[in-house]
Structure formats: structure tokens, C-alpha cells
Amino acid sequence: MARVEIDAHDSDDRWRWVCPNGHCSWEPTNHHFWCRQCASSHADVDPEFSELVDATTRESYARDEVKIKDYRRKTA
Numbered sequence: 001m002a003r004v005e006i007d008a009h010d011s012d013d014r015w016r017w018v019c020p021n022g023h024c025s026w027e028p029t030n031h032h033f034w035c036r037q038c039a040s041s042h043a044d045v046d047p048e049f050s051e052l053v054d055a056t057t058r059e060s061y062a063r064d065e066v067k068i069k070d071y072r073r074k075t076a
């Protein structure tokens with residue numbers, strides 16, 4: 001059951017929701033999230049993460065608690 005709905009094309013939502021390392025360059029996948037900035041960092045960081053962080057409250061939300069507006073499930 002989704003607790004929040006995020007419009008990934010809305011810049012306010014993009015700034016509000018961040019990966020566990022504070023980046024807003026994440027993308028949703030079917031079961032996780034993936035962060036472009038983590039993926040391109042040279043540190044030993046896993047670019048896949050399971051909980052998205054609300055930068056205003058520091059609360060984190062699992063993938064199934066987050067509804068991404070207009071997100072279409074990828075079949076792969």
C-alpha cells in the first residue's frame with residue numbers, strides 16, 4: 001500500500017526525495033531504487049537502494065510504500 005505519491009518530473013519532488021546518500025538523481029526500478037550519482041561515484045557505494053529518503057523529515061520509505069506517478073513497470 002503506497003503511503004506517498006511522487007511525481008518524478010516535478011522539480012519540487014525531485015529535491016525533496018533523495019537516496020540514502022542525499023542525491024536526487026535516483027530512478028525507480030520495479031523493486032528498488034537506483035541512483036545515478038552513487039553509480040558514478042568512485043567510492044565503494046551500492047547504487048541500488050531499497051528505501052527512499054524524504055529530505056524534509058528524514059523519514060525513509062520502502063519501494064512498495066512509494067507510488068511513482070506515471071511509472072510503468074519494466075519487463076526485464
Ligand SMILES: [Zn+2]
Pocket residue numbers: 019020021022023035036037038039
Ligand atoms: Zn546517491
